[in-house]
Amino acid sequence: MYDVADVRAQFPILSREINGKPLVYLDNGASAQKPQVVLDAITRGYAEEYSNVHRGLHTLSSISTERYEGTRDVVRRFLNAPSQDEIVFNTGTTEGINMIAYGWAMPRMEPGDEIVLSIMEHHANIVPWHFLRERQGVKIKWVDVDAKGDLDPQAVIDAIGPKTKLVAVTHMSNVLGTVVDVKAICEGAREKGVPVLVDGSQAAVHMPVDVQEIGCDFYAITGHKLYGPSGSGAIFVKKARMAEMRPFMGGGDMIDQVTRDTVTWNAPPMKFEAGTPSIVSTIGMGVALDWMLELGLDNIAAHERRLRDRAIERFKGLNWLNLQGQSEGKGAIFSFTIEGGAHAHDISTVLDKKGIAVRAGTHCAMPLMEHLGTGATCRASFGLYNTEAEVDRLVEALELCHELFA
Amino acid sequence: MAQAAFEDIADTFEFLDDWEDRYRHVIELGKAMAPLEDALKVPATKVHGCASQVWLVPAPENGTFHFRGDSDAMIVRGLIAVLHALYDGVPVQDVPRIDAGGELARLGLNDHLSAQRSNGLRAMVERIRETAMAAA
Numbered sequence: 001m002y003d004v005a006d007v008r009a010q011f012p013i014l015s016r017e018i019n020g021k022p023l024v025y026l027d028n029g030a031s032a033q034k035p036q037v038v039l040d041a042i043t044r045g046y047a048e049e050y051s052n053v054h055r056g057l058h059t060l061s062s063i064s065t066e067r068y069e070g071t072r073d074v075v076r077r078f079l080n081a082p083s084q085d086e087i088v089f090n091t092g093t094t095e096g097i098n099m100i101a102y103g104w105a106m107p108r109m110e111p112g113d114e115i116v117l118s119i120m121e122h123h124a125n126i127v128p129w130h131f132l133r134e135r136q137g138v139k140i141k142w143v144d145v146d147a148k149g150d151l152d153p154q155a156v157i158d159a160i161g162p163k164t165k166l167v168a169v170t171h172m173s174n175v176l177g178t179v180v181d182v183k184a185i186c187e188g189a190r191e192k193g194v195p196v197l198v199d200g201s202q203a204a205v206h207m208p209v210d211v212q213e214i215g216c217d218f219y220a221i222t223g224h225k226l227y228g229p230s231g232s233g234a235i236f237v238k239k240a241r242m243a244e245m246r247p248f249m250g251g252g253d254m255i256d257q258v259t260r261d262t263v264t265w266n267a268p269p270m271k272f273e274a275g276t277p278s279i280v281s282t283i284g285m286g287v288a289l290d291w292m293l294e295l296g297l298d299n300i301a302a303h304e305r306r307l308r309d310r311a312i313e314r315f316k317g318l319n320w321l322n323l324q325g326q327s328e329g330k331g332a333i334f335s336f337t338i339e340g341g342a343h344a345h346d347i348s349t350v351l352d353k354k355g356i357a358v359r360a361g362t363h364c365a366m367p368l369m370e371h372l373g374t375g376a377t378c379r380a381s382f383g384l385y386n387t388e389a390e391v392d393r394l395v396e397a398l399e400l401c402h403e404l405f406a
Numbered sequence: 407m408a409q410a411a412f413e414d415i416a417d418t419f420e421f422l423d424d425w426e427d428r429y430r431h432v433i434e435l436g437k438a439m440a441p442l443e444d445a446l447k448v449p450a451t452k453v454h455g456c457a458s459q460v461w462l463v464p465a466p467e468n469g470t471f472h473f474r475g476d477s478d479a480m481i482v483r484g485l486i487a488v489l490h491a492l493y494d495g496v497p498v499q500d501v502p503r504i505d506a507g508g509e510l511a512r513l514g515l516n517d518h519l520s521a522q523r524s525n526g527l528r529a530m531v532e533r534i535r536e537t538a539m540a541a542a
Contacts, residue, residue: 375478
């Protein structure tokens with residue numbers, strides 16, 4: 001039995017008030033709050049166990065290296081990757097996808113080669129490919145979503161042509177909550193010999209992920225959305241792709257030998273982690289993922305499905321609410337506007353007064369917003385500590401917005 | 407004491423003690439303000455640094471500051487109406503002396519002028535001051 005009160009009690013920030021009202025935190029899509037175990041790990045990491053990793057022979061260095069490297073196995077378990085050597089740490093999905101763009105894609109793309117993207121990608125999975133378009137003449141092929149916000153996997157597969165070198169697609173839309181059938185996309189792409197990168201920034205937070213079952217070549221996650229510290233993240237890179245990938249950044253730790261005229265690399269995954277990493281943040285991410293695994297990824301997903309269903313049920317009563325994304329198995333992410341003159345910023349300003357934190361804007365997904373024909377929207381994104389009562393608080397506050405801005 | 411138009415608003419606000427009523431009144435002030443014609447909503451009049459859109463058309467005339475403004479967000483539009491009451495009709499040389507933050511604080515609305523709020527009002531006040539100083 002999932003005890004949400006017990007879960008909430010582990011997040012100190014959730015007991016604070018905003019504008020005199022108990023905080024209702026519905027901006028999890030942007031970043032999640034941290035449980036006490038993560039806060040403790042950060043404090044312990046600096047107060048008792050801090051040192052640089054991989055370098056020293058002294059006790060503290062061994063402890064921090066053990067904790068840091070131990071996190072690799074936590075991420076491996078979290079994603080069910082075959083080997084922890086296929087896990088590369090970084091500061092989050094943005095860096096992860098840039099690592100792949102610079103390290104894997106850039107050296108093998110010729111002018112006219114193509115990358116297939118869905119229209120609902122986050123800018124982190126768009127702009128690195130624009131670099132390749134601008135600098136190397138790579139063509140971006142976009143695959144649209146349908147009116148409900150669903151992405152047809154076959155449409156993605158059909159977009160793969162003889163010049164396509166990579167498919168890069170989200171596992172869950174940060175705007176619509178749509179879950180993408182990445183397994184089907186990977187199957188189809190594999191038949192055509194094209195690797196697939198999956199942006200798991202949102203999906204990994206809300207559902208169990210198995211990279212072997214999906215069959216992807218790259219899978220990116222970001223620690224701060226996974227109830228871990230900001231400045232942490234990881235990518236799973238299939239061994240064969242990793243062998244093809246060159247380092248994105250050069251510096252200490254990623255080398256074997258450096259002379260005046262030559263340099264040889266450390267073994268992967270360290271080859272891709274130049275310089276002193278986000279040691280404590282990475283360790284904190286491991287603690288967060290372990291904590292989630294203990295809570296049970298299926299239990300978390302079931303709890304969030306209840307929140308989603310409650311929200312859908314309550315939103316039905318608001319006939320002036322324009323909801324974007326009606327995908328059947330969507331996550332508890334709701335992007336909306338209100339009929340009448342209210343701007344998304346008006347709505348979020350009033351919700352803030354009611355203690356409710358939502359995002360307002362274009363959600364780092366401008367091509368999708370253009371496709372939907374909408375400007376800024378509000379987004380309420382739920383997490384594992386939200387409650388059905390908070391759904392009701394949101395609805396109540398939206399009713400006030402409707403009245404204020406009518 | 408600010409000019410009469412603003413003092414009228416301040417008087418009304420004295421009777422509004424909860425934020426809902428203050429916001430309601432701000433929204434009303436915005437609705438009562440004449441909207442800017444689309445032809446004037448151009449890049450040159452757009453105030454940058456804001457997530458909702460804000461336009462400012464300054465029109466100082468014979469040493470007196472005038473402006474028109476608009477926004478696609480209703481609360482921001484209302485706040486522009488408040489700024490209008492504060493600045494419009496003021497001698498250009500007096501414009502830089504007006505403490506917009508302090509005056510809005512009297513209405514309990516000063517948090518909208520903080521640097522962290524990307525609503526464009528702060529940038530708008532900056533542009534009002536710059537235009538007035540250039541005209542002085």
